[in-house]
Amino acid sequence: MADNQNLEVLQAPGTVFFIFGATGDLAHRKLYPAIYSLYREGKLAEDFAVIGVARRPRTPEEFRSDLYDSIQEFCRYPVKDGEEWARFAEHFEYKSLDIHNVDGYRELREHTEAMEAKYGIPGNRLFYLALAPELFGSVSLNLQKGGMLESGGWHRLVIEKPFGYDLPSAEKLNEELNQVFKEEEIFRIDHYLGKEMVQNIEVIRFANAFFEPLWNNKHIANVQITLSETVGVEERGGYYDHAGALRDMGQNHMLQLLTMIAMEPPSRLLAEDIRDEKVKVLRSLRPYPTEAEVKAHVVRGQYTEGEAGGKVLPGYRQEDKIDPNSNTETYFAAKLYVDNFRWAGVPFYIRTGKRLPVKTTEVVVEFKSMPNNVYLGQKHTLAPNLLVIRVNPMEGIYIKINAKNPGTESEIKPLAMEFCQSCQVGINSPEAYERLIHDAAHGDSTYFTRWDEVAAAWSFIDRIAEAWAKAPGEISHYPAGSWGPKEAEELLAQDGFKWWPVNGQEEDNVIWIKG
Known part of the structure; x- marks a missing residue:
C-alpha cells in the first residue's frame, strides 16, 4: 500500500530488474533506495523481482543485509522493519557472475525464470548496467547469447554515462548495442x-x-x-x-x-x-x-x-x-x-x-x-x-x-x-x-x-x-x-x-x- 494516499500512483508492470554492478557505489547509494521508495509509494506492486549481479561472491543473507544498510542510510523513507521489510527483501536475489562467461548467463536465465514463476512476472526484463562503459557491448552480446532475451515480455537496457569519450567512441559503442537492442529499447540515463x-x-x-x-x-x-x-x-x-x-x-x-x-x-x-x-x-x-x-x-x-x-x-x-x-x-x-x-x-x-x-x-x-x-x-x-x-x-x-x-x-x-x-x-x-x-x-x-x-x-x-x-x-x-x-x-x-x-x-x- 502506498504511504501517501495523495500521490498519483501509476504502478509499474511486472518486471525483473537486473542490477549489473550490484555491489557498487551507484547501486548502494541510489538504485536500491529508489526501488524501495517506489515500493513504499505503491508504484511497485508485488509482481517484481530484483536480481543483483556482480563478480564477488555474496550469500543471499549478506546481499539483503547490504540492501538494508543502503536503504537505511540513503533512502528518503525510513525502513519499516518486521513483516513489511521481510516481504520487500524477499523480492531480491543475488547472482555471482563473470560477465565474460556465457555459461553464467544461462544459469542466470534459469534463476530468472524461477523468480518470474514465483511472482507471476510475464517475462518483462530490465537490465541496468551500472558498469564501466567499455563493458556495455560485451554484456549486451552475452545477454543475447545466454538466452536472457528469449522471454515472452519486453526487454530494455538502461545504461549510465559516460556514453563514450568522444563521438567516434560513442558511435562504436552504439553500434555494439544496436547489434542486440533496438534504439527504442535503449535508455541512456542522465540523472539530471x-x-x-x-x-x-x-x-x-x-x-x-x-x-x-x-x-x-x-x-x-x-x-x-x-x-x-x-x-x-x-x-x-x-x-x-x-x-x-x-x-x-x-x-x-x-x-x-x-x-x-x-x-x-x-x-x-x-x-x-x-x-x-x-x-x-x-x-x-x-x-x-x-x-x-x-x-x-x-x-x-x-x-x-x-x-x-x-x-x-x-x-x-x-x-x-x-x-x-x-x-x-x-x-x-x-x-x-x-x-x-x-x-x-x-x-x-x-x-x-x-x-x-x-x-x-x-x-x-x-x-x-x-x-x-x-x-x-x-x-x-x-x-x-x-x-x-x-x-x-x-x-x-x-x-x-x-x-x-x-x-x-x-x-x-x-x-x-x-x-x-x-x-x-x-x-x-x-x-x-x-x-x-x-x-x-x-x-x-x-x-x-x-x-x-x-x-x-x-x-x-x-x-x-x-x-x-x-x-x-x-x-x-x-x-x-x-x-x-x-x-x-x-x-x-x-x-x-x-x-x-x-x-x-x-x-x-x-x-x-x-x-
Whole structure:
C-alpha cells in the first residue's frame, strides 16, 4: 500500500530488474533506495523481482543485509522493519557472475525464470548496467547469447554515462548495442533529467501565459547555467584525469539543461516529439570552427591549493591518482549561441567546476533592462528582472523584480519573490533515479537521451576538446574555494553582463519574500 494516499500512483508492470554492478557505489547509494521508495509509494506492486549481479561472491543473507544498510542510510523513507521489510527483501536475489562467461548467463536465465514463476512476472526484463562503459557491448552480446532475451515480455537496457569519450567512441559503442537492442529499447540515463525542478522547467515555460510571450531574444538578455561542486575529485582521480570537466559535465548535464531552457514547445505530448525539439537545439548551437574561436568563447581552468571554511585544500595536481603535471580541466565556462529565430543573438553562459564555494545547480534567465533614459530610469539605476530556477540542492524558483522600498519616499530596490519547494512541510521530493527507473519500466523515454541527441552533443564538445589538445598548456588556474578563473568573469564583462550570485550567496540589497 502506498504511504501517501495523495500521490498519483501509476504502478509499474511486472518486471525483473537486473542490477549489473550490484555491489557498487551507484547501486548502494541510489538504485536500491529508489526501488524501495517506489515500493513504499505503491508504484511497485508485488509482481517484481530484483536480481543483483556482480563478480564477488555474496550469500543471499549478506546481499539483503547490504540492501538494508543502503536503504537505511540513503533512502528518503525510513525502513519499516518486521513483516513489511521481510516481504520487500524477499523480492531480491543475488547472482555471482563473470560477465565474460556465457555459461553464467544461462544459469542466470534459469534463476530468472524461477523468480518470474514465483511472482507471476510475464517475462518483462530490465537490465541496468551500472558498469564501466567499455563493458556495455560485451554484456549486451552475452545477454543475447545466454538466452536472457528469449522471454515472452519486453526487454530494455538502461545504461549510465559516460556514453563514450568522444563521438567516434560513442558511435562504436552504439553500434555494439544496436547489434542486440533496438534504439527504442535503449535508455541512456542522465540523472539530471530525473530531477524535479529540471522537469518543472517545461511546466514553468509552457503552462504560464506570462512567460512564453517573453521567452525569446526580444525580451531575454542572457541565460546563465551554473553547476558547481565544492568537492575535489575524491576517489575518481583515475577516471577524472582522463575525462575532465568538459566531458564529465559539459557533454551531458550542462547541454541537457540548455536544451530544456531553449527548446520549442513540442507539437504533441509524446516522448519522441519532446526529444525531437531538444535535438533541434543542439543542432542549432553555433560551432567554434577554429582554435581562436574556442579560445574566445571558452574558459578552461584547474584548481590550485586554496582554503575554504578555514580548511586548507590541496591543488588538483596534489590529489590522489592525478598526474603531477596534469593539464586536465576541473572547470570550464563557455559562451554559447543557439542560432534560431527565437534565440538569435542571446548568449547562453554555462559554467561548471570543482572546489567552488557552493554546491548548486541553477539556471538564471536575465531579462532585458528597462530604458535608462525615460521616467524612473532617469533617476534610478534599475536592476534587470530575473527568473531563477534552483535545481539542486535546494529546489525552487524565484522572480526578481523592482519595487519601492517600504517606508521610503521613492527608493527602488530589487525584490525577490521565492517559492522554495524543498522548504514545504510535508513535501518529500522524489529522487531522480526513482522517476527514471519507473519511467524505464513503463517504456517512457521522455527523460532519457536518444542516440542522435548524444551524437549532436559530442559533435559540439569534440571541437572544443580538439582545440584544447593542440594547446594543452593553455589553462587558467584558480584557488580552491574560489569561483574560478578571472577569465570567466571577463567572458561576461565584455558583453556588459556579470555572473549572478547563486544559492546561498544572495545579494544584501535584495528584499526577499519567501514562501
